[in-house]
Amino acid sequence: MDKAIRAVSPNKSLGKASNKHFWNWDKDEELGVRTLYLDGTIADESWWDDEITPRMFKDELLSGSGDIVVWINSPGGDCVAASQIYAMLMDYTGNVTVKIDGLAASAASVIAMAGTQVLMAPTALLMIHNPMSIAIGDTEEMQKAIAMLDEVKESIINAYEIKTGQSRAKISHLMDGETWMNANKAIELGFADGILEDSKRGHTEDVVFAFSRRAVTNSLMNKLVSKSAPKPEQKKNDAPVGVSIEVAMQKLQARKYI
Structure with a gap:
């Protein structure tokens, strides 16, 4: 039987190709700072079936220069999509400030690791877990699916290790247990660098x-x-x-x- 293997988050929808963006750009003309908003499921119905979409994201990312701010509120999505966004942001020449205002879970947490600085709202959450897949076939096909998931996990650990400095064994253990982190715990473990502050409140x-x-x-x-x-x-x-x-x-x- 033919196999169907795909590493996704639990909330991933397997649909038809679409030009729907799961990102939005905004620019502060006065400060000259570009802001990227990643809301909802990463790669919703598009990255696997539409080759134009990754190219469009890269074109929009490279359409300007200077530092950028990336706001994340996402339950996750395709591992490959997250890898592409992560690589693009890591390769970007300007500083990338990631701000998590709600949730950065699963694949979205991988994207967050591309930040030069990662800040979390006091009420935000970050979650990491093992990749998931759908597989159909005999024993040999199941073994191949397991081997594939093992490699996907190792690739995700690479991003977490670079950001946090934690050992691969500890990160793997955290992923096994589907670890949820509030801002303080994420900072303690190295997944975040600080807490978002209210700039409107002046300090005497x-x-x-x-x-x-x-x-x-x-x-x-x-x-x-x-x-x-x-x-x-x-x-x-x-x-x-x-x-x-x-x-x-x-x-x-x-x-x-x-």
Whole structure:
């Protein structure tokens, strides 16, 4: 029997060819920054059956220059499609800032690894797992399908290893367990570099000082010294009259017998 083997995420739809884009470009004319939005299932009905689509994505990517921002909110998709996007973004000459605002799961997490910097919203999630496939045939065909999935997994580990610096054994274990990561865990394991911050909230000087105990201490001491230091007039007019050491010792000796 003929075989049908395909490495996909659980949410992949096997449909007919379509020119529907799963990406959208936007450009800030003032800042000159291009933004790429990857929403929904990666390669929805197009990459396997329509050879024009990958070329179109590459043409749009290379139609401009400079740094780009890539927003990702996707449950995954075709492994081959993710590999193509990953390779294009890795080869791009400008910086690629990946921002995960919702979900970067399965194949979408591979694309995220192409970021020069990967940032996650505090509420975002990143998920990695083993590739899946559909196979039809006898025992030999099933063994070939298993071997294919093993190679696909190794190729995915390559991307995770380059980004995180984790060992291949640890990454493989995380994939076996279908690991879900919030922003803090993704940063801890090296899959992300930071958390998206609200640029609208300005940070005052006091907030900045709060991150440095030494700066806070020095600032407090300077305020106390400047406030308690007497003015020049006070030193001259209000300074207390002192006594000699001999007089002071006599007073101390006298207090012993009281």
